[in-house]
Amino acid sequence: MISADAALERLRKGNARFATDLSLRVTTRRKRRELASGQEPFAIVLGCSDSRVPAEIVFDQGLGDLFVIRVAGNIVAPSQIGSVEFAADRFKTRLVVVLGHSNCGAILATLEQLQRPSAEQSAGLRSIVDRIRPAVQDLLRSEQDHSGEALLGEAVRANIRLSANQLRHGSEILEHLIKREGLVVTGAEYSLETGVVTFFDGVPDSPP
Numbered sequence: 756m757i758s759a760d761a762a763l764e765r766l767r768k769g770n771a772r773f774a775t776d777l778s779l780r781v782t783t784r785r786k787r788r789e790l791a792s793g794q795e796p797f798a799i800v801l802g803c804s805d806s807r808v809p810a811e812i813v814f815d816q817g818l819g820d821l822f823v824i825r826v827a828g829n830i831v832a833p834s835q836i837g838s839v840e841f842a843a844d845r846f847k848t849r850l851v852v853v854l855g856h857s858n859c860g861a862i863l864a865t866l867e868q869l870q871r872p873s874a875e876q877s878a879g880l881r882s883i884v885d886r887i888r889p890a891v892q893d894l895l896r897s898e899q900d901h902s903g904e905a906l907l908g909e910a911v912r913a914n915i916r917l918s919a920n921q922l923r924h925g926s927e928i929l930e931h932l933i934k935r936e937g938l939v940v941t942g943a944e945y946s947l948e949t950g951v952v953t954f955f956d957g958v959p960d961s962p963p
């Protein structure tokens with residue numbers, strides 16, 4: 756079993772390789788065959804479906820390394836909680852990362868819907884926007900300047916924190932694993948521009 760700290764360090768190092776064009780990844784037939792009989796992913800990632808943020812690539816990890824759940828806006832609905840519970844319980848994975856990203860279209864759609872409500876959204880899309888809305892509407896109510904880019908950045912981060920909190924407190928199994936078994940849930944934001952992932956929630960930076 757790999758501890759949450761060690762898992763985080765692996766992700767940090769992998770992302771540093773990715774962001775500087777030093778990827779190590781080659782998937783061999785041997786590795787694939789080895790994994791056919793079982794997996795032991797060292798981190799769980801709940802990320803956005805955006806085509807520019809595939810977790811395995813941005814963390815420079817290979818086959819069998821990450822248990823990844825992707826959904827537009829990295830929202831937490833019951834099936835996401837169930838997926839995290841499954842991996843944490845079955846594979847003893849001890850790190851969960853909620854990975855949002857700059858310029859997220861799902862967050863932008865939510866902001867637009869709150870600022871100029873329209874009835875055109877499909878029920879499916881609305882179910883995503885409804886889960887992002889609680890993170891974003893407090894920002895719109897506050898006194899801050901509501902200009903585009905800064906607001907979108909704040910909204911992206913608020914939504915990551917909301918999803919991380921929902922995972923921490925939305926499941927008895929995960930609460931137990933956090934209290935007793937060293938499970939850590941952290942938020943993180945990926946920058947489309949730089950390729951760098953910034954981890955949140957007071958998780959200490961790696962030593963210099």
Ligand SMILES: [Zn+2]
Nearest residue numbers: 803805859860
């Ligand atoms: Zn997105």
